[in-house]
Amino acid sequence: MTPLLLLLILTLLFLTYLLSPLLSRDPIPGPLHARLTSLVIKYHEFTATRTSYIHSLHLRYGPVVRVAPNEVVFASAAAVKEIYCSNGSGYDKTEWYDLFKVYDRRTMFTILGKQEHAKRKRVLADRYANSNIMKGGVMDGIKGRARRFREICERGGREAVDLYIILHAYAFDCVTLHLFHPHSANSLTDPKDSEVMLEVTFDSSLQNRLLSHYSPLLHRLLNSLLSSLLNLKPRETPLADSFVLNTAAETNVSPFTLLHRLHHDLPSSSPDMPQIDKAAECLDHMAAGIDTTGDALCFLIWELSQPSSLPYQRKLQEELRSAGENTPVEKLEYLDAVVMEGLRMFPAIPMSLPRYCPPGGRVIDGHEIPGGTIVSCQAYSVQRLEQGGVFEEPDRFLPERWLDGDEEKDRERRRCFFAFSQGGRGCIGKHLALAEMKCLLREVYSNFTTLPGLKMTEKDMEMADLLVSSRPAGQRCLVRFEKLES
Ligand code: HEM
Numbered sequence: 360m361t362p363l364l365l366l367l368i369l370t371l372l373f374l375t376y377l378l379s380p381l382l383s384r385d386p387i388p389g390p391l392h393a394r395l396t397s398l399v400i401k402y403h404e405f406t407a408t409r410t411s412y413i414h415s416l417h418l419r420y421g422p423v424v425r426v427a428p429n430e431v432v433f434a435s436a437a438a439v440k441e442i443y444c445s446n447g448s449g450y451d452k453t454e455w456y457d458l459f460k461v462y463d464r465r466t467m468f469t470i471l472g473k474q475e476h477a478k479r480k481r482v483l484a485d486r487y488a489n490s491n492i493m494k495g496g497v498m499d500g501i502k503g504r505a506r507r508f509r510e511i512c513e514r515g516g517r518e519a520v521d522l523y524i525i526l527h528a529y530a531f532d533c534v535t536l537h538l539f540h541p542h543s544a545n546s547l548t549d550p551k552d553s554e555v556m557l558e559v560t561f562d563s564s565l566q567n568r569l570l571s572h573y574s575p576l577l578h579r580l581l582n583s584l585l586s587s588l589l590n591l592k593p594r595e596t597p598l599a600d601s602f603v604l605n606t607a608a609e610t611n612v613s614p615f616t617l618l619h620r621l622h623h624d625l626p627s628s629s630p631d632m633p634q635i636d637k638a639a640e641c642l643d644h645m646a647a648g649i650d651t652t653g654d655a656l657c658f659l660i661w662e663l664s665q666p667s668s669l670p671y672q673r674k675l676q677e678e679l680r681s682a683g684e685n686t687p688v689e690k691l692e693y694l695d696a697v698v699m700e701g702l703r704m705f706p707a708i709p710m711s712l713p714r715y716c717p718p719g720g721r722v723i724d725g726h727e728i729p730g731g732t733i734v735s736c737q738a739y740s741v742q743r744l745e746q747g748g749v750f751e752e753p754d755r756f757l758p759e760r761w762l763d764g765d766e767e768k769d770r771e772r773r774r775c776f777f778a779f780s781q782g783g784r785g786c787i788g789k790h791l792a793l794a795e796m797k798c799l800l801r802e803v804y805s806n807f808t809t810l811p812g813l814k815m816t817e818k819d820m821e822m823a824d825l826l827v828s829s830r831p832a833g834q835r836c837l838v839r840f841e842k843l844e845s
Pocket residue numbers: 467468469480534643644645647648649651652655706707708712777778779780783784785786787788789791792827
């Protein structure tokens with residue numbers, strides 16, 4: 360490197376440092392390089408380690424940390440409330456969400472501004488209300504799929520079963536039930552549908568999509584090189600695309616489905632949606648419902664299968680077996696505590712959810728933040744820091760913490776529970792996801808004790824970031840099922 364080039368780079372870094380609006384008002388803790396460049400955080404994005412890197416910064420610098428010249432990440436209930444809940448749905452989303460446009464359309468998830476989002480949500484929210492999910496149509500369908508899942512585990516006999524695959528299949532079949540019944544997928548038993556699920560699940564387009572976001576020009580220049588030499592492929596899901604485009608055109612669907620709402624029940628205040636927007640919403644919800652629920656269950660069952668969790672498995676089995684299968688899942692307290700603790704330790708979307716601090720700036724958790732700064736919280740850290748005693752021993756899987764009977768502490772815990780985000784842009788599929796998780800766990804732990812597969816390594820279950828969600832690094836989760844005596 361010539362001295363002139365070096366001088367130029369140093370001058371640029373120094374100017375970034377001086378011109379950063381975050382510098383003048385309120386120095387935010389963080390590594391020195393974060394004041395000068397976003398290269399380090401980008402490096403962690405490209406290597407799928409952003410979440411754990413940010414968590415390590417929180418452990419070192421505390422609940423507020425600067426990760427780039429224009430980006431700050433928080434890990435506190437106060438910040439969650441301000442960023443995601445103020446005025447109902449919090450601050451606007453950043454262009455990061457452009458990465459998730461579907462058929463080049465903006466869906467509820469990718470709409471950036473509040474007003475437009477609120478309009479779209481009015482159209483879609485009713486089918487995700489708990490009252491709709493708990494109705495016969497959805498619940499019976501979920502229970503049927505949970506039974507199919509149990510039968511597959513049973514057939515495994517003494518051999519370990521790869522739960523990573525079949526949990527994604529289960530989540531795929533459940534979410535398409537809610538979207539399209541009777542045209543839902545049946546990937547637990549039908550190999551053709553399974554191909555669609557595998558296409559969505561084994562996505563390896565992280566680096567390619569990041570490059571297209573950060574540098575469209577470089578991406579255009581290098582695209583074919585990336586694919587051919589480095590195997591960094593763009594996201595391509597032709598099977599899922601045509602499954603959704605064809606199915607979303609069906610009009611003969613059950614009243615509880617999202618598609619029924621879109622075709623026959625739009626609120627009178629909403630104009631008819633173009634067919635491509637209906638399909639885009641459906642594809643988006645389908646994708647949002649596969650990896651999230653599948654991976655949340657995968658990490659949770661893996662944790663429950665560890666020898667240290669055997670006492671929790673026993674308690675769960677006792678509750679489920681004494682309640683019997685006619686007790687509604689939402690009445691099972693210990694099951695609820697297990698699910699909450701699973702989502703606390705292994706939130707399926709552990710990463711920070713970026714928002715713009717509004718013009719004029721705001722005070723977030725006591726810090727003056729200029730308008731235009733990218734601010735966020737990540738569930739992994741909000742739910743794993745001690746938070747003033749809210750989560751004692753945060754790295755221990757401890758379902759009992761949700762049952763300590765202390766109402767004040769419980770309110771605090773729930774303020775820090777960020778797995779589904781919070782506020783008007785929180786997860787619309789939350790009730791569906793919880794119903795799926797609970798029905799499946801009931802089928803499993805009413806009938807089996809689960810144990811880790813012998814061929815698994817620690818690395819297999821390490822968390823690897825995708826774009827917003829994360830998954831087990833090994834993309835496999837071998838578990839053995841030991842039948843309980845009836
Ligand atoms: C355990 C399972 C799940 C978890 C942990 C989860 C988590 C989340 C989180 C954290 C967000 C906010 C994302 C952001 O702001 O960037 C979100 C949004 C969303 N989720 Fe989920 N999700 C789950 C399951 C589902 C399911 C089953 C569906 C649909 C069928 C779904 C559909 C959506 C949609 C459409 C949004 C966008 C909401 C909006 O912008 O208004 N999710 N989810």
